[in-house]
Amino acid sequence: EIVLTQSPGTLSLSPGQRATLSCRASQSISRSYLAWYQQKPGQAPRLLIYGTSSRATGIPDRFSGSGSGTDFTLTITRLEPEDFVMYYCQHYGSAPPYSFGQGTKLEIK
Amino acid sequence: QVQLQESGPGLVQPSETLSLTCAVSGYSVSSGYYWDWIRQPPGRGLEWIGSVYHSGNTYYNTSLKSRVSISIDTSKNQFFLRLGSVTAADTAVYYCARHGGVRGTDYWGQGTLVTVSS
Numbered sequence: 352e353i354v355l356t357q358s359p360g361t362l363s364l365s366p367g368q369r370a371t372l373s374c375r376a377s378q379s380i381s382r383s384y385l386a387w388y389q390q391k392p393g394q395a396p397r398l399l400i401y402g403t404s405s406r407a408t409g410i411p412d413r414f415s416g417s418g419s420g421t422d423f424t425l426t427i428t429r430l431e432p433e434d435f436v437m438y439y440c441q442h443y444g445s446a447p448p449y450s451f452g453q454g455t456k457l458e459i460k
Numbered sequence: 461q462v463q464l465q466e467s468g469p470g471l472v473q474p475s476e477t478l479s480l481t482c483a484v485s486g487y488s489v490s491s492g493y494y495w496d497w498i499r500q501p502p503g504r505g506l507e508w509i510g511s512v513y514h515s516g517n518t519y520y521n522t523s524l525k526s527r528v529s530i531s532i533d534t535s536k537n538q539f540f541l542r543l544g545s546v547t548a549a550d551t552a553v554y555y556c557a558r559h560g561g562v563r564g565t566d567y568w569g570q571g572t573l574v575t576v577s578s
Contacts, residue, residue, distance in 0.1 A: 395571050407566065447559075
């Protein structure tokens, strides 16, 4: 079973700044099967990035993903007030099982 | 537009069985993809419960495997979750979702809160 560890647990930044969120896998995984989700309070998660670096439909280009092997990154440039919510990474494959990281909370400094 | 909607009791007694239905619209579940159940305890992270393929093949989280059953009814365009012998630790928002292959979990229901309490 692949375990994903996200860091930091909480990231404090100001609007306009750049955020870098990390997701580390317990073993090397395919770039094709790493996704990022955003979750606002009281809402279902929303797919941001799939296949490490492909933006989902309607996601602004302020959001980008990168990485390989065991280390993956979600970068958000020019933070806007609505970006200060929870973010989760997910590993999946051509078939289940799937696993999620424990999440990073992005908060306003 | 693919839409998913969970339904079922919001309160379940300890030791009983939690049963939820996910109704899918805008896409035929028989056309493909995996159909997932994911949960989130209050204030905590996401946990994958299990998935069903349109053929009926199922996959479960090993930590829940002895208590969970997921099935699909292609004629009704629905899939189902049953979780037995529930305890307070099973209190969570339960989401149904579509796993779009390489595109990740691309469509989610709004979620339904299930509380386990007497």
